[in-house]
Amino acid sequence: MISIENLNRYFKSGDTSFHVLKDINLEVLEGECVVLRGVSGSGKTTLLSIMAGLDRPSSGKLLVDGESIAKLPDLHISAFRAKKIGIIFQHFNLLEHLSASENVMIPLIPSELNMTEVAQRVKRSLEIANISHKATRPAGRLSGGEKQRVAIARALVADPSVILCDEPTANLDRDNSLKFIDILKDLHNMGKTIIVATHDPLFDNLSFASRIVPMQDGSIVSKEQGVGSSE
Ligand SMILES: Nc1ncnc2c1ncn2[C@@H]1O[C@H](COP(=O)(O)OP(=O)(O)O)[C@@H](O)[C@H]1O
Ligand SMILES: [Mg+2]
Numbered sequence: 001m002i003s004i005e006n007l008n009r010y011f012k013s014g015d016t017s018f019h020v021l022k023d024i025n026l027e028v029l030e031g032e033c034v035v036l037r038g039v040s041g042s043g044k045t046t047l048l049s050i051m052a053g054l055d056r057p058s059s060g061k062l063l064v065d066g067e068s069i070a071k072l073p074d075l076h077i078s079a080f081r082a083k084k085i086g087i088i089f090q091h092f093n094l095l096e097h098l099s100a101s102e103n104v105m106i107p108l109i110p111s112e113l114n115m116t117e118v119a120q121r122v123k124r125s126l127e128i129a130n131i132s133h134k135a136t137r138p139a140g141r142l143s144g145g146e147k148q149r150v151a152i153a154r155a156l157v158a159d160p161s162v163i164l165c166d167e168p169t170a171n172l173d174r175d176n177s178l179k180f181i182d183i184l185k186d187l188h189n190m191g192k193t194i195i196v197a198t199h200d201p202l203f204d205n206l207s208f209a210s211r212i213v214p215m216q217d218g219s220i221v222s223k224e225q226g227v228g229s230s231e
Contacts, residue, residue: 001162001193002028002051007060009046020046022218024060029210030161033184033194035203038215044197047215048164051195052085053077065161082110086155090167092147094154096140100131103139104153111158121157129153129183145176152183163187165196169203177202184208 009021021043028034036044049055050062053069062070065084069077086107094103104122113121126132131149134142139150148168155163165184169177181202188194188208196203204212214221 001030001032001065002026002195003061003063004051005061007050007057007062009043009050009055010058020218021050021057024220026213026220028193028195030193031188031191032211033188033196033206033209035206035209035212036195036197036215037199037203037212038197039199042215043218044215045166048087048166048195048197051162052087052164053081079110082107082158084160084162086158086160086163088148088151088155088163088165088168090170092139092144092151092171094139094147094150097138099136099138100142100146100150100153101126101135103150104157107154107158121159122153125153125157126150128156128186130179143176144171145173145179148172148176148180149183152180152187156187160192162193162195165194165198167198167200168196169198169200174202181206 004024004026007021007024008019011018011020024047036047038044046055050057050070051064056070062068067080069080072080101122104125105118108118108121123132126135129149129152131146131153134146139147142150169180172180177200184194185208203209214223
């Protein structure tokens with residue numbers, strides 16, 4: 001589903017170049033749930049942004065569902081992302097003055113669905129994310145856990161095959177983090193391909209995650225150093 005080969009990302013600032021992703025190789029199969037684990041600054045967000053087509057690699061290959069998205073023009077990337085990829089962020093990124101269901105509807109605005117289909121999709125996504133009971137409430141008046149469930153519904157509404165989560169529980173308490181993980185499990189059972197970037201230990205032993213991929217200093221490493229046990 002996602003295939004990354006020898007991918008590098010440099011950021012230039014004046015005369016200095018920062019090598020932020022270093023020769024990344026990663027294959028994620030359809031239906032897999034992969035946890036990308038690494039401390040802050042290890043390159044997780046940069047890598048997810050590239051997978052989502054929000055940023056482009058400096059070199060290397062990236063295929064998402066067989067499509068070389070880094071080579072697509074911006075307009076085509078947006079259309080590809082809208083159909084194939086749902087993204088869940090640490091800070092929820094909701095429009096606070098809009099209701100929960102209006103927020104969930106937004107990704108469907110460019111689609112050609114009629115209003116009945118849109119309403120059905122929104123309803124179904126809110127149900128899956130277990131937040132139907134707050135559908136009409138402005139997002140700004142929801143708790144953190146509720147906001148993240150609205151964000152899950154929004155990520156789902158266009159029925160993407162890939163769901164990318166960037167530190168999804170960083171602003172949630174333990175109870176809401178566990179609820180988030182429960183919903184993630186449902187998405188996994190629905191066959192979604194899921195990648196979670198996190199350093200939250202709650203993701204260390206997910207029953208449904210196929211792998212933990214440790215990142216350090218912009219590289220994928222076989223084993224993290226200085227994390228967990230003292231061996
Ligand atoms: N636009 C940018 N320009 C320069 N450096 C950046 C930029 N974006 C990220 N970085 C740097 O890349 C490194 C990895 O950042 P990031 O991908 O956000 O890591 P993480 O999500 O794991 O915390 C950090 O050192 C960060 O400062
Ligand atoms: Mg990050």
